[in-house]
Amino acid sequence: MTTEQLVNQIHKKKTFLCIGLDVDLNKIPKHLLKEEDPIFAFNKAIIDATHHLCVAYKPNTAFYEAYGLKGWKALEKTINYLNEKHPEIFTIADAKRGDIGNTSSMYAKAFFEDLGFDSVTVAPYMGNDSVEPFLAFENKHTILLALTSNEGAFDFQTKTVEGKELYKKVLETSKTWKNSKNLMYVVGATKAEYLSDIRKIIPDSFLLVPGVGAQGGNLQDVCKYGMTKNIGLLINSSRGIIYASSDEYFATAAALKAKEIQEEMKTLLSN
Numbered sequence: 650m651t652t653e654q655l656v657n658q659i660h661k662k663k664t665f666l667c668i669g670l671d672v673d674l675n676k677i678p679k680h681l682l683k684e685e686d687p688i689f690a691f692n693k694a695i696i697d698a699t700h701h702l703c704v705a706y707k708p709n710t711a712f713y714e715a716y717g718l719k720g721w722k723a724l725e726k727t728i729n730y731l732n733e734k735h736p737e738i739f740t741i742a743d744a745k746r747g748d749i750g751n752t753s754s755m756y757a758k759a760f761f762e763d764l765g766f767d768s769v770t771v772a773p774y775m776g777n778d779s780v781e782p783f784l785a786f787e788n789k790h791t792i793l794l795a796l797t798s799n800e801g802a803f804d805f806q807t808k809t810v811e812g813k814e815l816y817k818k819v820l821e822t823s824k825t826w827k828n829s830k831n832l833m834y835v836v837g838a839t840k841a842e843y844l845s846d847i848r849k850i851i852p853d854s855f856l857l858v859p860g861v862g863a864q865g866g867n868l869q870d871v872c873k874y875g876m877t878k879n880i881g882l883l884i885n886s887s888r889g890i891i892y893a894s895s896d897e898y899f900a901t902a903a904a905l906k907a908k909e910i911q912e913e914m915k916t917l918l919s920n
C-alpha cells in the first residue's frame with residue numbers, strides 16, 4: 650500500500666486508529682477456547698466488529714510465536730483474512746527485527762512476500778545494512794524504532810552521543826539510507842513532548858504511536874505536537890481495545906472502545 654492510499658483512507662474513515670492484535674489466550678473470553686483456532690476466532694470477531702473504525706491492524710508477532718506452529722498459523726490466517734476482506738487496511742507486522750544484511754533480507758521476505766504485510770517494525774541498532782534490505786521492497790514500509798514508549802527508552806535512546814540524543818541521530822542518519830522514502834518511525838505516545846523536536850528532523854514521515862490506553866499516553870498531546878498536513882500519525886491501542894470485556898460480547902465492547910477513540914480522532918481531524 651502507498652502512503653497516499655493510507656492518507657486517503659484516514660480522510661475517508663475519519664480515523665487514524667491502529668488496533669493492536671496482541672492475543673493472549675489467558676485473556677480472551679473462555680468460550681473461544683473451545684474453537685479449533687481460538688486466536689483466529691478472536692481476531693476475526695475483533696476485525697469484523699472494528700474494521701470501519703480503524704485504518705490499520707498491528708499483530709505483535711510475540712503473541713503468536715509464543716504458541717509455536719499454531720500461533721504462526723493463526724497469524725497467517727489473520728493476515729490472509731485482512732488482505733482478502735479488507736485490502737484497504739494497512740497491516741503492520743510488529744516483529745522488531747534487524748540483523749546482518751542477508752538475514753534481514755530473509756526477514757523482509759517472510760513478512761512482505763510470504764505473509765503479505767504492508768509494513769514491519771525494525772530495530773535500528775545494527776545500522777544501515779541491517780535496515781536497507783527491508784527498504785528495498787517497493788510500496789512496503791519499514792517502521793524504525795526511534796523513541797519507544799517504555800521506561801528503558803531512557804537507557805540509550807535519549808543519551809547524548811557526539812553532542813546529540815541518540816534517537817535524533819537515528820532519525821537523521823536513517824534519512825541518508827537507500828530508499829529512505831519507505832521509512833516510518835515508532836515514537837511512543839508516552840513521549841509526546843519530544844514530538845516537536847522529532848518533527849523538525851522528519852517533518853513529513855508517518856509515525857506509529859503506541860502507548861495510548863494501557864500505557865497512559867495522551868492522544869490530544871500526540872496530535873498537538875505530531876500531526877502534519879498529511880496527518881502523519883497512526884495511533885495504536887492494543888489491550889485498551891481488544892480486552893475491553895472478556896464476556897461473550899467482547900467484540901461489541903471492543904468496537905465501543907474503538908468508537909470512542911475514533912470520535913475523538915474525527916474531531917481532531919476537523920480542527
Ligand SMILES: O=C(O)c1cc(=O)[nH]c(=O)n1[C@@H]1O[C@H](COP(=O)(O)O)[C@@H](O)[C@H]1O
Pocket residue numbers: 669671709743770796797798799835836837859860861862863864885886887888889
Ligand atoms: O513497536 C511497537 O508497536 C511498540 C513500540 C513501543 O515503543 N511501545 C509499544 O508498546 N509497542 C507495541 O505496541 C503495543 C502496545 O500495546 P498496549 O499497551 O496494550 O496498547 C504492543 O504490541 C507493544 O509491543
